Amino acid sequence: MPSHMPRPRGDGRLAERLALSAATTEGAHLATGDFRDWLAERGRAHEFQVERVPFDRLDGWSFEESTGNLTHRSGRFFTVEGLHVTERDGPYGDGPYADWYQPIIKQPEVGILGILVKEFDGVPHFLMQAKMEPGNPNLLQLSPTVQATRSNYTQAHRGAAVKYIEYFVGPGRGRVIADVLQSEHGSWFFRKSNRNMIVEATGDVPLLDDFCWLTLGQLGELLHQDHTVNMDSRTVLSCLPVPDPTGLALLPDTELLSWITGERSRHDVRADRVPLAGLPEWHRHETAIEHEDGRYFKVVAVAVRAGNREVTGWTQPLFEPVAPGVTAFLVREFGGIPHVLVHARVEGGFLDTVELGPTVQYTPENYAHLPEKERPPFLDTVLGAGPDRIRYGALHSEEGGRFLNAVSRYLLVDATEAEAPLDPPPGYAWATPAQLSGLVRHGHYLNVQARTLLACLNALV
Numbered sequence: 241m242p243s244h245m246p247r248p249r250g251d252g253r254l255a256e257r258l259a260l261s262a263a264t265t266e267g268a269h270l271a272t273g274d275f276r277d278w279l280a281e282r283g284r285a286h287e288f289q290v291e292r293v294p295f296d297r298l299d300g301w302s303f304e305e306s307t308g309n310l311t312h313r314s315g316r317f318f319t320v321e322g323l324h325v326t327e328r329d330g331p332y333g334d335g336p337y338a339d340w341y342q343p344i345i346k347q348p349e350v351g352i353l354g355i356l357v358k359e360f361d362g363v364p365h366f367l368m369q370a371k372m373e374p375g376n377p378n379l380l381q382l383s384p385t386v387q388a389t390r391s392n393y394t395q396a397h398r399g400a401a402v403k404y405i406e407y408f409v410g411p412g413r414g415r416v417i418a419d420v421l422q423s424e425h426g427s428w429f430f431r432k433s434n435r436n437m438i439v440e441a442t443g444d445v446p447l448l449d450d451f452c453w454l455t456l457g458q459l460g461e462l463l464h465q466d467h468t469v470n471m472d473s474r475t476v477l478s479c480l481p482v483p484d485p486t487g488l489a490l491l492p493d494t495e496l497l498s499w500i501t502g503e504r505s506r507h508d509v510r511a512d513r514v515p516l517a518g519l520p521e522w523h524r525h526e527t528a529i530e531h532e533d534g535r536y537f538k539v540v541a542v543a544v545r546a547g548n549r550e551v552t553g554w555t556q557p558l559f560e561p562v563a564p565g566v567t568a569f570l571v572r573e574f575g576g577i578p579h580v581l582v583h584a585r586v587e588g589g590f591l592d593t594v595e596l597g598p599t600v601q602y603t604p605e606n607y608a609h610l611p612e613k614e615r616p617p618f619l620d621t622v623l624g625a626g627p628d629r630i631r632y633g634a635l636h637s638e639e640g641g642r643f644l645n646a647v648s649r650y651l652l653v654d655a656t657e658a659e660a661p662l663d664p665p666p667g668y669a670w671a672t673p674a675q676l677s678g679l680v681r682h683g684h685y686l687n688v689q690a691r692t693l694l695a696c697l698n699a700l701v
Contacts, residue, residue, distance in 0.1 A: 254417070254481065255481065255483045257359070257363075257364050258364060258456065258480060258481070258482075259483075260362070260363055260364070261363055261364040261365070261366075261455045261456040261457065262455075262456040262457050262460060262698075262699075262701070263457055264363050264455040264456075264457045264458075265455070265457040265458060265460075265461060266455075266457075266458070267360075267363075267365060267453060267454050267455045267458050268360035268361050268363065268365065268453065269360065269365065269447075269452065269453040269454075270452045270453065270454065270458075272458050272461055272462075275452075275454075275458070275462065278370075278452060279370055279380060279382075279468075282370040282380065282449075282450050283370075283379070283380045285449070285450075285547075286372070286546065286547035287545055287546070287547040288372050288379050288380070288545065288546055288547070289544070289545040289546075290374045290379065290542050290543070290544050290545075291542060291543045291544075292527070292540060292541070292542055293527075293541050293542060293543045293555065294526045294527045294541065295310075295524075295526060295527070295541050296526065297541065297543065297555065298541050298555045298556070298557070299554070299555045300312050300313045300314065300555070301313075301541075301555065301556070301557065303516075303517075303524075306515075307321070307515035307516060307517060308322075308515050308516040308517020308518065308524075309321045309322075309515065309516045309517075310516065310539070310557055316349075317347070317389070317556075318345050318346060318347035318642075319345075319346045319347075320343055320344070320345060320346075320516060320529075320539055320557055321343070321344055321346050321430070321513050321514070321515070321516055322341060322342070322343060322344070322513065322514040322515055322516045322517075322519040322522075323341065323342050323343070323344040323430060323511060323512070323513060323514065323588050323589070324339075324340075324341050324511070324512045324514045325338070325339070325340055325341075325342070325509065325510070325511045325512075325588035326338070326339045326509070326510045327339075327507060327508065327509045327510075327586055328507075328508045329506055329507045329508070329586075340588075341514070341519050341520045341521060341522065342519075342522070342536070342588065343516060343519065343522065343529055343539050343559075344428065344429070344430045344513070344588065344589060345428055345429050345430065345432070345559070345642060346429075346430045346513065347389070347429065347430075347432050348431075348432075349389055349390040350390065350421065350433055350434060350435055351387075351388055351389040351390060351434045351435065352386050352387075352388055352405070352408050352409070352434070352435050352437060353384050353386070353387055353434050353435065353436050353437065353472045353475065353476050354384055354385055354386040354387075354404075354407070354408040354435075354436075354437040354438070354439060354476070355367065355368070355384045355385050355437070355438050355439075355473070355476050355477070356385040356386075356404060356407050356414075356439055356440075356441055356445065357417065357438060357439065357440040357441065358440065358441045358445055358453070359440075360453065363455055364440070364455070364456070365453035365454060365455055366453070366454055366455070366456065366459060367385045367404070367445065367447075367451055367452075367453055368382045368383065368384070368385065368451065368452055368453075368454055368459070368473065369382070369383045369384065369385060369387070369403075369450055369451050370382065370383075370450045370451075370452075371383035371387060371450070371470070372546045373470065373639075373640025373641050374542055374544045374546075374556070374558065374640065374641070374644070375558050375560075375637070375638075375639070375640035375641065375642065375643045375644040375645065375646065376467065376470070376637050376640035377467055377637060377645055377647060378467050379640075381467060381468060381469065381470040381637065381640070382462065382468055382469050382470060382473055383470045383472055383473055384472050384473050384476050385403075385404050385407070385451070386402060386403075386404055386405055386407075386408055387470075387472045388402045388405065400551075403448055403451075404445075404448075407439055407441060407445075408437050408439060413439055414439045414440050414441045414442050415439065415440040415442065416437070416438075416439055416440075417438040417439065417440055417480070417481070418436065418437060418438040418476075418479040418480060418481065418681070419435065419436070419437045419438075420435075420436050420479055420680070420681060420682065420683050421433045421434070421435055421436070421683040421684070422434060422436045422475055422479070422680075422683055422684070422686075422688070422691065423590060423591065423595060423683075423684055423687060423688060424639065424688055425587075425589070425638065425639065425643075425687075425688055426585075426587030426588065426589040426590040426595065426687060427587045427588065427589065428537070428559050428589065428642070428643065429589045429642075430511070430513065430588075430589045431589055431590070431591045432589065433591070433683070433684075434472075434475075436475055436476045436479045437476070438476060438479065438480065456477075456480075459473075459477065459699070460698075460699030460700075461699075463634065463695065463696055463699045464632070464634055464699075465634065466634055466635040466636075467635060467636065467637050467647075469636070470637065470639075470640065471636070471637065471638050471639045471640075471688065471692065472639065474636070474691065474692040474695045474696075475688055475691045475692065475695075477695040477698075478677075478680055478686075478691035478692070478694040478695040478698070479680055479681065479691075480677075480698070481677070481681070482673070482674065482677040482698055482701075483674075484672075484674035484677075484678075485674075486577055486672075486674070488575060488577050488672075489577070489579070489671065489672045489674070489675055490574045490575075490577075490579055490662075490670045490671075490672075491669060491670060491671065491675075493675060493678070496669065496671055496675060499584075499669050500584065500594070500596065500685070503584035503594050503667065504584075504592060504593050504594045507584075507586050507593050507594055509586055509588075509593050511588045511589070516529075521533070527540065527541070528540050534562065535562060535605070535606045536561070536562060536603075536606060537559050537560055537561045537562060538559070538560045538562065539557055539558075539559055539560075540557065540558055540559075540560050540644060541555065541556070541557050541558070542555065542556060542558055542644065543555045544556070558642060558643060558644040559642060559643050559644065559646070560643070560644040560645060560646070561603060561643070561645070561646050561647075562603070562605065562606075563603050563604070563605035563606070564603070564635075564647045564648060564649065565601070565602065565603045565604075565646075565647070565648035565649070566600060566601075566602060566603075566604055566619070566622060566623065566648060566649050566651070567598050567600065567601050567648040567649070567650050567651070567689045567692070567693065568598055568599055568600045568622045568650070568651035568652065568653050568693075569581065569582075569598050569599050569651075569652050569653070569690075569693050569697075570599045570600075570618060570621065570622070570653055570654075570655040570659070570660045571631060571652055571653060571654050571655065572654070572655055572656075572657075572660060572670070574662070574670070577672055578672065578673065579670040579671060579672055580599070580652075580670070580671060580672075580673065580676070580693075580697070581599040581618070581655070581660050581664060581668055581669070581670055582596045582597070582598070582599070582668065582669055582670075582671050582676075582690065583596070583597045583598065583599055583600075583601070583667060583668055584596060584597075584667050584668070584669075585597035585601065585687060587687070590684070590687075591684055592684050595684060595685060595686060595687040595690075596671075596676075596679070596685060596686050596687065596690055597686075597687045597689055597690050598689055598690050598693055599618050599622070599660075599668070600616070600618050600619050600622045601687075601689050602616050602619055604619065604623065607619065617665060617668075618659075618660065621653070621655065621659045621660070622651060622653055625651070625653045625654075629653055629654040629655075630651055630652070630653055630654075631652040631653070631654060631700065632650070632651065632652040632696050632697075632700060633649065633650070633651050633652075634649075634650055634696070635647055635648070635649055635650075636648060636650050636692060638688075648689070650689075650692060650693060650696060652693065652696065652697065652700075673694065673697045673698065673701075676690070676694050676697075677694065677698070680694060
């Protein structure tokens with residue numbers, strides 16, 4: 241049936257130009273086949289080193305005497321605190337009850353994740369950066385043109401100026417293609433948002449070291465490679481306006497929006513910041529804060545050397561998951577139109593209770609001890625999918641500036657009616673990629689994992 245939610249009208253010419261960029265797999269400046277050599281050369285050009293250290297070797301960081309919270313002496317950057325989450329679902333708060341404690345990152349400032357666009361030979365190219373993040377498994381990945389917290393670009397750290405920041409905060413920044421506040425990981429950040437921006441430059445743009453121009457087609461190919469396009473790039477790319485070629489969806493958009501509102505209304509969630517000291521079931525020793533069952537994640541400390549960063553050496557805490565994750569959309573076609581099964585996820589750090597996540601977003605090891613009937617829905621379907629049912633698969637790292645070795649296998653998996661029925665269980669709904677692209681033009685509808693998968697979906701078109 242027809243979908244009724246208004247799509248962003250935008251500029252038809254822009255849609256054509258972006259489609260041309262997506263169809264162009266060889267750029268005007270860097271051949272796709274030469275990208276790996278370019279990235280390796282940028283790695284050799286700088287000193288990169290990450291060393292795990294005990295907490296007492298953190299420079300400028302300390303545990304507050306009164307709360308045990310891990311804070312920086314400047315009062316800037318972020319803090320590691322405790323969080324107590326209670327959740328009850330059901331229309332009257334009379335459904336299943338959940339209660340847990342965990343460490344959480346509190347970083348109130350809004351950062352900028354921005355990609356600059358410029359046309360070469362009639363084809364839009366995107367300015368990407370080879371950026372080192374201490375938590376990345378391979379350290380160097382492809383980041384947006386600008387990936388900076390407010391502390392970074394206001395130089396609270398007394399480091400070098402953020403390159404190209406003037407295109408995103410200055411009065412003559414160019415033509416804005418996308419500009420929206422999006423959440424970060426709701427399981428590890430408390431109500432953290434970043435400004436996701438895509439700006440088309442007018443006039444010449446100098447090409448600096450560690451930066452390269454790539455087409456959307458080239459970026460689409462790189463999204464198929466493990467640990468290459470970083471999380472910040474993926475979330476910004478998901479915000480590109482994508483035309484809906486069909487206008488058809490199983491759920492009309494007004495009904496999809498109503499379902500989301502209903503999901504937000506039926507979950508009664510309370511998230512209270514509490515002292516990190518004495519957090520139930522979590523224990524601190526000289527090198528980590530970890531759960532007594534050995535599950536979920538740890539808080540650890542690292543010392544970093546990075547020759548191409550605004551500050552070339554520092555120490556900081558990082559969150560480290562105990563095992564790799566699996567993140568997937570189940571996919572079915574209805575009326576010849578691909579749909580994905582979205583999950584209305586509750587995460588303790590969300591600003592608005594619920595955001596749409598992938599069908600599956602779990603660390604399997606955290607559930608391995610549970611009997612089959614208590615395991616998360618659809619997890620075993622995804623884990624058991626054969627290669628012939630996987631439309632897309634790659635290993636991607638999460639935000640390497642705050643998380644250490646946070647890796648998930650991202651998948652798009654074809655499903656059957658028996659595995660993922662037309663009428664899904666409560667908390668799940670079918671949506672088209674075009675509907676998700678419409679929602680992501682507004683803040684806090686899709687979580688960061690769903691936005692990664694949306695960027696991957698759009699790269700397959």
